[in-house]
Amino acid sequence: MILHINVLDKGYVRLVNHMGSDLTVVNAARVSYAKQSEALTEKDIRLIRFLAREGHTSPFRHAVLQLEIYAPLMVARQWWKYIVGSAHYEGTGDSLEAWNESSRRYITEEPAFYIPSAGQWRGAPENSKQGSGGLVAWELGEKYTRELMEYTQLGIQKYEAALADGICAEQARLFLAAYGLYVRWYWTASLQSVAHFLNQRLEHDAQQEIQDYAKAILNIVKTLFPVATEELLTRQQA
Structure with missing residues (x-):
């Protein structure tokens, strides 16, 4: 499993923790009918595809990632907009977001710059x-x-x-x-929020530096949630 990916000259993305799998998405959807899958089947994959296609996004918010990111401040402040808007975008009410950042009010470690x-x-x-x-x-x-x-x-x-x-x-x-000052932070987000970030920051017109971080996160996310990631990115980019 990919745990750590270097980005730019000194930056990185590191998987700290995660909750769930593609099966989590399936079972979150099936609980409405008091049903549960024990292993991912072709029928389950079709369900994930249906959920993504029809915009039934709440099951994707039961899968969560926690990442540590080390990036220049110019990247961090672009990224921060997704935390501010996460509870409102597309009316989803997604609040599974958290951001805790290192502060030079408290630390005096040697500064690093991009x-x-x-x-x-x-x-x-x-x-x-x-x-x-x-x-x-x-x-x-x-x-x-x-x-x-x-x-x-x-x-x-x-x-x-x-x-x-x-x-x-x-x-x-x-x-x-x-x-250019590097900062370090923890980002905890639902799979839906991460997919929303990727759909926008993998685009060719996104700033190159944040594209590089998005590509690193994509490599981690598709390892953990291969089916759901493909469907969320495919459907939202269609």
Whole structure:
């Protein structure tokens, strides 16, 4: 079973725990008729397909994942929108969401930053105000990799100097370059919520960095819930 997948230069997604399987979805649906399956059958697979196709989503909320994620702040804040909206999207009332994040109010571990390599910088899109276009020339990318490294190192030096002078950690952190700063959090979510996240963040127009995390989560989720994951993603992308 896939437990840990590295993402970007320093990030990762780690499976902490999970509850249920494809059979959980089936039995959550069949309880209405006081029935239960002991092993997943072709009939059960057809039921999962029917539930996904017809939008009967509550059985998918009985399967739950708990993940530890280490990602740049710019990714975390995009991700956070799914927690804020989870109780309301599509009228599902899905509240099986939890998010607990490390805080530099309390910890002073060595800061880590996402630094794109020279070959990873993207240009602005031609016909949109957001997103990105193709890769820029290597020479331009090399310039901005170098400048970003210098910028973040200056921030680290000032952050450490402030701590050494007795400034509290919650204010000293203001010197750190925020968007590239890696943060760590636990995300606990129902299978339906995870599928909703994947359907949006696996799309080609999603930011590349969060796409990379979505692909890692997809590898974990389809290992745990192969049938339900395929049906939820297929039906919602249709």
